[in-house]
Amino acid sequence: MRQFNISGKILALSIVLLFGLSIGGSMIIGYWRTESSKIPTRIESGPFAGAYDPAAIKGSYTFENIESAFKIPVAQLAEAFVFAVSGEPETTQPKSFEAYPQPAEGEVGTDSMRLFVSLYTSIPYEAEEDTRLPYTALALLRREGKLDEARWAELKDRYGVEMESPNEVPKAPTSETGSTLEIKGNTTYGQLFDAGLTTLTIEEVIGIKAGNRDQVIRDHLGAAGLEFSQYKALLQKKVDNVQK
Amino acid sequence: MKQVKRRKKTLRTFVQIFFFIVIALITVNHALEEKGMATIPLFASASTHAVCPFGGVVTLGQLFTSGTFISKIHESSIVLMIAAFLIAILFGPAFCGWVCPFGTVQEFVGKIGKKIFGNRYNRILSPKIDRPLRFLRYVVLLWVLYSTTVTGKLIFADYDPYYALFNFWSGEVAISGIVILFIILLLSLLVERPFCKYACPYGALLGLFNLVRIFGIRRRDSSCINCKACDKACPMNITVSTAEKVRNHQCISCLKCTSEAACPVPRTVEFAGGGKEA
Numbered sequence: 336m337r338q339f340n341i342s343g344k345i346l347a348l349s350i351v352l353l354f355g356l357s358i359g360g361s362m363i364i365g366y367w368r369t370e371s372s373k374i375p376t377r378i379e380s381g382p383f384a385g386a387y388d389p390a391a392i393k394g395s396y397t398f399e400n401i402e403s404a405f406k407i408p409v410a411q412l413a414e415a416f417v418f419a420v421s422g423e424p425e426t427t428q429p430k431s432f433e434a435y436p437q438p439a440e441g442e443v444g445t446d447s448m449r450l451f452v453s454l455y456t457s458i459p460y461e462a463e464e465d466t467r468l469p470y471t472a473l474a475l476l477r478r479e480g481k482l483d484e485a486r487w488a489e490l491k492d493r494y495g496v497e498m499e500s501p502n503e504v505p506k507a508p509t510s511e512t513g514s515t516l517e518i519k520g521n522t523t524y525g526q527l528f529d530a531g532l533t534t535l536t537i538e539e540v541i542g543i544k545a546g547n548r549d550q551v552i553r554d555h556l557g558a559a560g561l562e563f564s565q566y567k568a569l570l571q572k573k574v575d576n577v578q579k
Numbered sequence: 580m581k582q583v584k585r586r587k588k589t590l591r592t593f594v595q596i597f598f599f600i601v602i603a604l605i606t607v608n609h610a611l612e613e614k615g616m617a618t619i620p621l622f623a624s625a626s627t628h629a630v631c632p633f634g635g636v637v638t639l640g641q642l643f644t645s646g647t648f649i650s651k652i653h654e655s656s657i658v659l660m661i662a663a664f665l666i667a668i669l670f671g672p673a674f675c676g677w678v679c680p681f682g683t684v685q686e687f688v689g690k691i692g693k694k695i696f697g698n699r700y701n702r703i704l705s706p707k708i709d710r711p712l713r714f715l716r717y718v719v720l721l722w723v724l725y726s727t728t729v730t731g732k733l734i735f736a737d738y739d740p741y742y743a744l745f746n747f748w749s750g751e752v753a754i755s756g757i758v759i760l761f762i763i764l765l766l767s768l769l770v771e772r773p774f775c776k777y778a779c780p781y782g783a784l785l786g787l788f789n790l791v792r793i794f795g796i797r798r799r800d801s802s803c804i805n806c807k808a809c810d811k812a813c814p815m816n817i818t819v820s821t822a823e824k825v826r827n828h829q830c831i832s833c834l835k836c837t838s839e840a841a842c843p844v845p846r847t848v849e850f851a852g853g854g855k856e857a
Contacts, residue, residue: 358662
């Protein structure tokens with residue numbers, strides 16, 4: 336049998352050709368992909384068979400991708416993860432969460448989005464041990480009726496964390512005395528807004544939609560069956576933080 | 580003869596630079612795109628992981644068991660993995676010697692080391708220490724395959740100097756990756772291709788193809804003048820001068836030892852396949 340010699344030139348050509356043909360061939364048959372399809376895989380069996388799997392959400396998915404798969408409006412995703420929305424909510428990606436200041440314990444990242452979607456859609460997903468959810472996300476789930484009171488309280492303790500929101504821009508105190516606002520029984524939502532709290536921040540604490548400017552907080556909470564005294568201290572803490 | 584050798588040597592360098600530039604532009608484009616900045620025209624955009632054939636290898640376990648890719652790996656890695664395997668079956672780990680941009684960078688840094696250390700360059704470690712260390716990369720390979728399959732994540736990315744090289748400026752690289760990159764570049768001043776020799780998991784896998792490849796380095800004993808020029812030229816410190824066929828798991832098919840390059844006698848050390856010469 337004859338020996339076949341390969342020169343450097345032939346080797347170089349073979350390498351370039353093999354790579355070129357492989358890439359070109361896979362492009363022709365439509366197999367070449369350098370990024371994920373942005374469509375999560377579906378659950379194959381069980382009661383949720385056929386549904387998109389929250390576990391398949393990747394960090395590169397945009398809020399828009401998640402909306403089209405799980406039917407969660409972008410506006411609600413942006414509200415839940417408001418701390419990470421600095422530009423267009425549609426193009427915000429869960430992988431960007433990690434770039435923001437994280438809680439002392441646990442992490443708010445792509446897995447937080449998976450957990451949120453799971454809770455929103457009731458499609459089961461087991462989050463990682465150190466996964467956390469912003470209070471804003473939990474408040475939205477509660478407001479939208481995705482969690483009952485007991486479940487909300489349980490999840491708040493287990494996953495809830497405070498994430499610094501870009502909307503929380505400290506403002507100068509505007510109470511009558513010019514000093515820090517002290518929340519009392521007659522304090523209105525308008526006073527909270529004037530003290531620098533956003534609607535989202537307030538809702539994150541009380542877990543329901545905030546009232547009108549002129550509405551007294553105690554009356555509004557009482558009408559919703561909530562005890563004002565339970566939320567007074569939390570709201571006061573928020574006000575104190577903003578006015579520091 | 581000298582002129583011909585210089586031309587051949589330049590050919591491999593040209594191929595290396597070509598692949599380096601292509602990978603660099605593609606990955607830089609991706610990072611620019613991620614940051615919402617203007618991209619380089621005429622070049623595609625893909626992450627470093629998407630254009631690394633080793634990504635195809637580490638995702639195989641998950642691909643076979645659940646039909647999905649591990650995080651950050653896509654179909655392109657499978658295509659490149661198949662191409663690299665085809666090349667390896669034919670020519671051995673030519674991917675390492677001709678394509679891998681990180682091998683290229685180590686080689687180029689090594690040229691500076693060669694100027695600084697002269698003959699001591701790439702001969703610093705004693706064989707007693709060097710030989711067992713050459714098997715370390717198989718330990719790395721097993722660890723990477725195991726941890727990736729178990730976690731479904733690219734665990735190695737945090738330690739991968741190749742990833743760090745192309746992404747160090749993006750803010751997405753773990754500090755461990757940057758430290759390892761820095762160490763490898765420093766070591767490259769003393770040892771040729773230290774990462775390839777001691778730690779590269781993909782090099783370890785491709786190195787196994789040296790045992791079965793169709794075309795390989797062959798030395799004709801009858802015309803060999805035993806000058807050991809082939810040994811001196813080998814970046815991986817393989818003793819070519821005593822072998823008829825080089826089956827060493829560290830060969831990267833760079834052809835530096837052949838009669839096209841280092842060997843002064845024509846048709847004595849060749850890259851060949853098939854039976855005995857007619």
